[in-house]
Amino acid sequence: MNKIFEIKNLVFKYPSMKEPTIKNISFVIKEGQIFGLLGPSGAGKSTTQKILTKLLTGYSGEILYKGMNLLEYGKPFYENIGVGFEMPVHFNKLTAMENLAYFSGLYKKKIDYEKLLTIVGLYDARNQMVGEYSKGMKVRLNFVRAMINDPDILFLDEPTNGLDPKNAKIIKDLILDFKHQGKTVIITTHLMGDVEQLCDDVVFMTDGTLSEIATPREWKLKYGKKEVAVEYVNASGLIKKVYPLDNLGDNQEFLDVIKHPVETIHSGETSLDDIFIRVTGDHNE
Amino acid sequence: MWIAIIVLSDAETARGLVPILMVTDAGMMAILLLGASFYYEKQEGTIKSLLVSPTGLGQLLIAKIASAITSGLLSMVLVAGAAWIFHGISVNFLILAFYVIIIVGGNTAIGYLFILGSKDFMGMLVKFAGAMLLFYAPVLLVALKIIPEEYDFLALLSPVSSGSLLIESLYTTASSGKVIFSAIYLAAIAVIVYPFVIYKKYQKVAIEG
Numbered sequence: 001m002n003k004i005f006e007i008k009n010l011v012f013k014y015p016s017m018k019e020p021t022i023k024n025i026s027f028v029i030k031e032g033q034i035f036g037l038l039g040p041s042g043a044g045k046s047t048t049q050k051i052l053t054k055l056l057t058g059y060s061g062e063i064l065y066k067g068m069n070l071l072e073y074g075k076p077f078y079e080n081i082g083v084g085f086e087m088p089v090h091f092n093k094l095t096a097m098e099n100l101a102y103f104s105g106l107y108k109k110k111i112d113y114e115k116l117l118t119i120v121g122l123y124d125a126r127n128q129m130v131g132e133y134s135k136g137m138k139v140r141l142n143f144v145r146a147m148i149n150d151p152d153i154l155f156l157d158e159p160t161n162g163l164d165p166k167n168a169k170i171i172k173d174l175i176l177d178f179k180h181q182g183k184t185v186i187i188t189t190h191l192m193g194d195v196e197q198l199c200d201d202v203v204f205m206t207d208g209t210l211s212e213i214a215t216p217r218e219w220k221l222k223y224g225k226k227e228v229a230v231e232y233v234n235a236s237g238l239i240k241k242v243y244p245l246d247n248l249g250d251n252q253e254f255l256d257v258i259k260h261p262v263e264t265i266h267s268g269e270t271s272l273d274d275i276f277i278r279v280t281g282d283h284n285e
Numbered sequence: 286m287w288i289a290i291i292v293l294s295d296a297e298t299a300r301g302l303v304p305i306l307m308v309t310d311a312g313m314m315a316i317l318l319l320g321a322s323f324y325y326e327k328q329e330g331t332i333k334s335l336l337v338s339p340t341g342l343g344q345l346l347i348a349k350i351a352s353a354i355t356s357g358l359l360s361m362v363l364v365a366g367a368a369w370i371f372h373g374i375s376v377n378f379l380i381l382a383f384y385v386i387i388i389v390g391g392n393t394a395i396g397y398l399f400i401l402g403s404k405d406f407m408g409m410l411v412k413f414a415g416a417m418l419l420f421y422a423p424v425l426l427v428a429l430k431i432i433p434e435e436y437d438f439l440a441l442l443s444p445v446s447s448g449s450l451l452i453e454s455l456y457t458t459a460s461s462g463k464v465i466f467s468a469i470y471l472a473a474i475a476v477i478v479y480p481f482v483i484y485k486k487y488q489k490v491a492i493e494g
Binding site for chain 2: 050053054055056075076078079081083085087088089090091092103106107108145149
């Protein structure tokens, strides 16, 4: 895969702060992947996203976008990116259609946003003022706004926050469809279930620094216990036993145990929630 | 309401009121409307959304100024038109429009300094009121004869006073030196403050929070 973003030794300090918010981080985002940038609040995720979307400048280090310095790109850069902010960004006194017509008018590339409104379940409410929308409706409209210019890269901040499972699945399916078109998604979220379902690569950010980059599976293997727990029933009742995963097929005790009626059997893999807490340490959200 | 005030006034009073009403709309009202819209848009997040679109910050600012100028010109047409229709007070509309544009430019540039330097609308209003008092200090000092009358030109440092003088010069008489100073002063504020201060600070303030 080609590199779409290459970040080298990025340091950023807000003028009002004593310490840098971003402390010498380097990472690569590959084209066509869903990249998860995770971490507690105040870790620097939003700042990183604002730098990558050119909202913040004045950093040191280098950011290459498609091999060229990001700072050398002008306004046409925005023709190719879509940004979904955590807080919905709409004119509350306008209807959804008026909002989308307005934002669509800012771009050369257009999409059939009525079709997208139908997919996310907002078509019937398209002529309702956004101020009357529920939080979930605003979040879905936010996603449509981010897609309004048929971008190549999508920056999403908590895209399913506040959505019920059904609508969250619709948004996640749309994100996966987007990826399957060879496009790139950079996502920040606290919802580890979303990360597991969506992200190809994940990096944890803590206090302006980054962990290594790995897939959700690699994270789970790294932090998981290599063991399997079996609950089975014998003459004395319910028994729970734990066996190492190594050479499990040669473990005669395990092979004997599973001949009993097995009630549950689980590998010792850790959830991403646990990994989040372990990697980001004592930093409060 | 301005039209009603002019219609109900006699010609001489109307002649004195027209500059005040016009400067109120082109100066103070323009600042208040820009401030209200800035904080409202910031609260709604729509400024951030515009800043990640191909719309340039320069275009965004020009649109803001253009809306303030349009509002000022509309008020000018209504006020000056009413004075002309109901009291026969004629004026050179082209020069008047030119002055209104300069007044809007200078006053809104000052207004943006308060807007971008305040956390919320109330904070902006407090700073704005404080600045108005400061700008009116020379007028008061001259009126109270604390400083000699020849220093009354200091009052022109107030964008509202210099704006008033420009409009008054078309309805009554005014020293040409003061008119030229006021026009250059207001235009210079706009030309210097917009590109060198507001343009640099606007994006930073707009995306905070």
